[in-house]
Amino acid sequence: MEAFDYMRPTSVVDACAALREAGGTARALAGGTDILVQMREGKLRPAALVSLRDVPGLRSVRRAQDGGLTIGAATRLIDIETSPDVLRDHAALAEAASWIGSVQVRDRATIGGNLCNAAPSADTAPILIAYGSSVTISDGRDERTLPLEDFFTGPGETVLEPGELLTAISVPPAPARSHAKYYKTFRSAMDCCTVGVAVLVVFAPDSRVVEDARVVLGAIAPTPIRAPRCEEMLRGKELDTALMASVGALAAEEARPIDDVRASAEYRRVLAEVLTKRALAAADSWLQKGAGA
Amino acid sequence: MKTCIVRRGLPRIDAVPKVTGEARYTVDLKMPGMLIGKILRSPHPHARIRSIDVSAARELEGVLAVITAEDVPGTLFAFMQVMADKHILCTDKVRYVGDEVAAVAAVDDDTAEKAIGLIEVDYELLPPVLSVEDALKPDAPLVHEDKDSNLGFEVERLFGDPDKALAEADYVVEGTYVTHDLAHTCLEVSNCVVKWDKKDRVTVWTNTQAPHTQRQEVARLLGIPRANVRVISSYMGGGFGSKLVTDMKAPIAAVLSRITGRPVRIVNTRSEEFTTAKTRYPYTIHLKTGANKDGRIVVRDMTVIGDNGAYHDKGPATINFSAMMFGTLYNVPNIRAVGKLIYTNRQMGTAFRGFGNPQMAFATESQLDELAEKMGMDPLELRLRNANHAMETTSCGAEVCGCAMTECMEIAAERIGWKQKRNGANGTVLRGVGLANMVHTGGGGRFYGYNSTEAFIKLSDDGTVTLITSALDMGQGAHTAMAQIAAEELGVRLSDVIVLSNDTDLTPYDLGAWGSRATFMNGNAVFEAAREARLALIEAAAEMLEVPAADILVEEGQISVKGSDEKHAIAEIVDHSVNEHGWTISGTGRFVDKLPEGYTIKSAFAKNIPCFSFGTQAVEVEIDAETGQVHVLKVIAAHETGTTINQVMAEGQIEGSVVQGIGFALMERLISEEGRIVNDRFLDYKIPNIGDIPEIEAVCVESEGTKGPLGAKGIGEPGLVPTAPAIANAIYDAIGVRFHELPITREEVVKALREKRE
Structure with missing residues (x-):
């Protein structure tokens, strides 16, 4: 590990000043569970670490x-x-x-x-x-x-x-009659996700019709991405099994996965479909059980 | 058998120092003046070294030595010297990504790292051979140009007439099974500190499984007398076979120490551990099994192609051992076993818990289920009809002494719910059960042409028992087992026994901890030493108390006389002996595993094994048909222990093996691209962790008839052998897909299910 400066400011103002002074490679240090591992592996060589330990107001x-x-x-x-x-x-x-x-x-x-x-x-x-x-x-x-x-x-x-x-x-506050679910798959317990899918469904009053929805895919593109076509397809429709399957298939299309050591792109698309379908099924089953009542 | 100390789950004697962190491992070792050594390794799988420029590295402040092939002895080395093919530092060619090219010694880690970066090597890239198939092509580049081809080793064993039997058998199944590249993933990475002193004595502190053979190897590499090498090991964070044969860190550190006059430490980074600490040998197994209508297996015929990697290590022995276990698992009259080892530009393979047997068992026990299906027979029934029995000799010469094979099968099948759960329910979550058998050595082997060891016991004037043994504890609990055997036979408490081990200047010559050998071999020597000390103690007590020796009892560390309540501390007896005669009390134990009549290393085959251990595992799995995830729900692991020395530790060995077996079957795999391993860290080399491990019911099945200490057999490896085929068979039961290649990943399951639907 290469030498680096270590600073422990006591306010947000000082923390920002320290980050600015150290230039582009300075990093704020909180838990260190990513940064320190990457530094040990030589993948990250910051000139300075600015610890947030003594900065008040960031932990609540x-x-x-x-x-x-x-x-x-x-x-x-x-x-x-x-x-x-x-x-x-x-x-x-x-x-x-x-x-x-x-x-x-x-x-x-x-x-x-x-x-x-x-x-x-x-x-x-x-x-x-x-x-x-x-x-x-x-x-x-x-x-x-x-x-x-x-x-x-x-x-x-x-x-x-x-x-x-x-x-x-x-x-924001969770909308009324809404259900959110995040599913991930992993190669072993405590693994980073191979694919993660979060779905928020807002149901119309007294019905199974989807008023609004957000579908977000993780580990399947360079950043976490919304799946706008999936969301569009859901809106205004009754959430039945056929719709879940169609939206799942569309999620696989909207994904932009790569092949890497964790999974093939093809398999990631399969997972995007399955997890999206399951997150929608979870919303449906929550509704059937009385919408959390 | 009535026992006081063995057959109980007593806490291990190193539990407190390990749990509290007081235990110091070799990797914790620091010495005054110690330098840090680092190795420059090849970034290419196959290249010629045109030149090396070390001048910039030498000039860096804090660097005390930089060495290349010119500075080290030019020894060619391999575990078996007749197959020697590797230099300490590469001379003209590098043969895998990680091959040792140069080394430095510096004042600290960062300086050493920086110096490594300053060494410039001019490589001429050569086309690499990255698979066995490529290596066998007629125009394949040669990994070793002094050899005619990439075929590194070949063996064929024949019993009966397999061709005739295959032609005549009522049923024949045939298939090819493929296993993969696996790392040992020891928690303590391979490391050493070496000091070359002014008297030309080289002391090597290292985490080795075999200090005495490592001593020979280091002496051979450095071209110095064995007497000049001393190997010291300490608490050890796992071996699993990766620490049997020395790697080049010790001779490199020795040369760096000779040059600098200071102790030099070299520790693998985790990445180096994944990329250079050697692997399980990947096998491609072509297998045929034939049986008759009555359910008797009449013939087995297999060809194993093993990927040797770039250099010889334990490959030939692994292939031979695989063949022995192949021939022994069932008593099949006609056997052919062909083994070939192929050089490739890959990290070398080495011994790995099970020694070729897990790969073999995956093929043979998977195929047995395929055979059973073809015959319309229950796979358990087929196995029961072909089980080995005690005191039989198999067609390939294996002398099966104690044998609880049938019992293990019955226990495993009953506890998994074989009858109720086979061909289970359907849905998106699919369940199935499967089982597999195994046989393994329970006492090392006679492969060196001998199999023997010694142990010493001394009783100090305070009554403490010091046990000097070569039994090496790499975490498996050998020291506790030895202390229990000594305490049992001597008649003292476990806490009375101190174990001294792991310094070649102190301990008797020994072949090391491998082949589930320590309990059987070292245990026998310890038992003999304890018996001799006990007799001497009784003789002295009889003299002191003036009663016949036959009336003396030694129990829980106290001496009493039959029919009397009077008790005497052992210290009193030792004190009496010292004052009366001027001597203390001690015992010497020697165990020589007698070679069978007409034994030769070449012909012995299964007669190399002094004691066989059988076992059965039954597994229940649940499969998510959409994601392909295989969840192992439960494993029943019934294994023969002879006499269980320590109930808790034996179960622990079985459980740990099963966990590695699950990793082997479902998730562990080194992934290479163009000869470079790309998952050289735990983030992407997945091993089962606490959240993945199912309920494992380890059953120690006792049996009679072995020559182990108090009737015990080794249990270090067997638990890993049948896990993968038991899982593969359970998956077949669940989804009707037969996997011939490991690991069975989520992606493969999804792919297979899709193909099945189409």
């Missing part, structure tokens, strides 16, 4: 009156997994967090880290996008907010500029 989950969540970027996955505020209306996010690594990893890893590492397979991204989440980015003076789906620009790449820090994730 707040639930607003309307049911929306504001999650500090340095909130640990284990705290998201077990948070009553998350579990209340956003259980699929808690579940997605619970599928990352081992307990020991989740005890260190943070949600902001999972997003900033920008792996196409990041498990929290698809479900957060399905919920319609946005991210808050600070440069120490000003903040900007953008939809999470616009945050990623490629494998390991985000819109963050030198001197910018992801500070919070905002998750």
Whole structure:
């Protein structure tokens, strides 16, 4: 491992200043479960690590009156997994967090880290996008907010500029009569996902008709992607088995997978189809059981 | 048999230091003045070295030595010297990605790494041979140009008349089975510290499974007398066969130490461990089995093509052993076993838990189910009709002593619910059950032309028992087993026994921990040493207490006289002996596994095995027909132990083996592109972890008739042998698809199901 500077600022302002001064290769350090491994493997050679350990205000989950969540970027996955505020209306996010690594990893890893590492397979991204989440980015003076789906620009790449820090994730309230589900498949337990699919379905009042839907695919393109044609197909239709199968088949078409050591592109398409179908079936079965009542 | 210490699940004697982190492994070793050595490895699978420029590396501050082939002895080496084909550092050619080209010693890790980056090698790329098929083509490039072809080794064994039997058999099935490239994935990577001292003695601290043979190998490589080499091992984080034959780290570190006068440490990175620490030999097995209407298997005929990798290691022995187990599993009158080892530009293979037997069992036990189907017979019934029985000699000369094969089958079938669950229900989640048998050595082998070892016991004046044994503990619990055998025979508590081991200056010559050998071989020597010490103790006690020796009892570390409540500490007896005669009490044990009459290494075949161990595994699987995911729900692993020395540890050995067997069957695989391994880390080399491991019911089936200590057999390897075919057979039961190639991945299952539908 090559030598690097290590800084421990005590405010967001100082953290951004430190990141800016160290230039483009500086990285913010939260749990370190991705960064330190990549540094050891020589894949990442940052000039400086800026620890967020002493920066206040980045480690919390707040639930607003309307049911929306504001999650500090340095909130640990284990705290998201077990948070009553998350579990209340956003259980699929808690579940997605619970599928990352081992307990020991989740005890260190943070949600902001999972997003900033920008792996196409990041498990929290698809479900957060399905919920319609946005991210808050600070440069120490000003903040900007953008939809999470616009945050990623490629494998390991985000819109963050030198001197910018992801500070919070905002998750809107779960719509009435909505059901969200994230499914992933893996080669062994505690593996990163081969394919992950998150689906949010909003049902019209008193019916099985889909009012709105979001379908998000992970590990199947350079970034987590929405599947707009799937969403379009769902809208205004009754969610029956035939529709689930058609949307599943369309998800396989909308995917842009590659062959790699984890799976072939062809198999990833199969998984996209199966998981999409299953996430829709989960929504249907939730509705049949009385929509969570 | 009434026992006090063995047959119980006593906690292992190294449990506390290991659990608390107090135990120091070789990889934890630090010494004053110690330098860090690193090896420059070939980035190409096959290339000629035109030149090497080390000048920039030599000039780097903090670098104390840089060496190439010119600086090391020019020894050609292989495990079997007659097959020697590898230099310490490559001279003119590199033959796989990872081949050793140059090395440095520096003050720290970063400097050594930087120095490695400064060495410039001019390579002339040569076309590589990356598969056995390519290597066998008439115009294939030669991995070793001094040889006529890429055929590295060939053997053929014949018993009966297989051609005639195949022509006459009522049923014949034929198939080709393929197994793959697998890593041992030891938690402690291969590593060493070497000090070449002023008296020209080379001390090697290393995590080896065989300190005494490693000592010979290091001496041979360096061209120095064996007496000048001392090998010391420590607590060890796994071996599984990968640490039997020395690799080039030890001689390289030795030369770096001689040049610098300081101890030099070389530790594999995890990537080096995956790419250079050797693999299980991939096999392609062409197999025929013939049977008659009465259900008797009359002939088996197989040709194994093994991928040797770039150099010889344990390949010939592995192929031979596979053939022996092939010939022995069932008593089949007509057997042909042909084995070939092919050089390729791949990482070398080596020993790996099961020694060729898991590959073989995948083929033979899969094919047996195919045969049963063709015959319209229940696969369990077919196996029961062909089971070996105690005290029989098979057609290939295997002397089956104690044998619980039938019992193992019955236990496994009953507990998995064979009758109820075969040909189970359908839906998107499909379930099935399957089983497979195995035979393996339970006591090493006579392959060196001998199989023997010694042990020593001394009783200190405080009554403590010190056991000096060569039994090597790589995590399997050999030290605890030895201490239990000593305590049992001597009549002391387990906590009274201290085990000294793993320093070649201290321990008797021994062949090492392989072939499920330690319990049987070292255990027998320990038993003899304990018996001798016990007799000496009784004699001294009888003298001191003035009673006949026959009336002396030694129990739980105390001496008593029959019919009396009076107890004496062992220390009192030893004290008496010291004061009266000036000597302490000790025992020497020697075990020589007697060679059968007319034994020769060449002809012995299955007579090389002193003790066979049988077993059966039955597996239930559940398959997600859409994703192809195979979930192993339950494994019943019934294995013969003779006498179980430690119930908990024996079950642990079986469970650990089954887990590796599941990895072998379903997920583990080294993936190469153009000769480069691309999944050289645990992120992408998947082994089963705690979340994947099903309920495993390990059943230790005791049997009589073996010559092991207190009747025990080795149990280190057997559990891995039948797991893969049992899973493959269960998958067939669930979805009606027969897999002939491992691993059976999700993708393969999905593909196969789609083909079946079409």
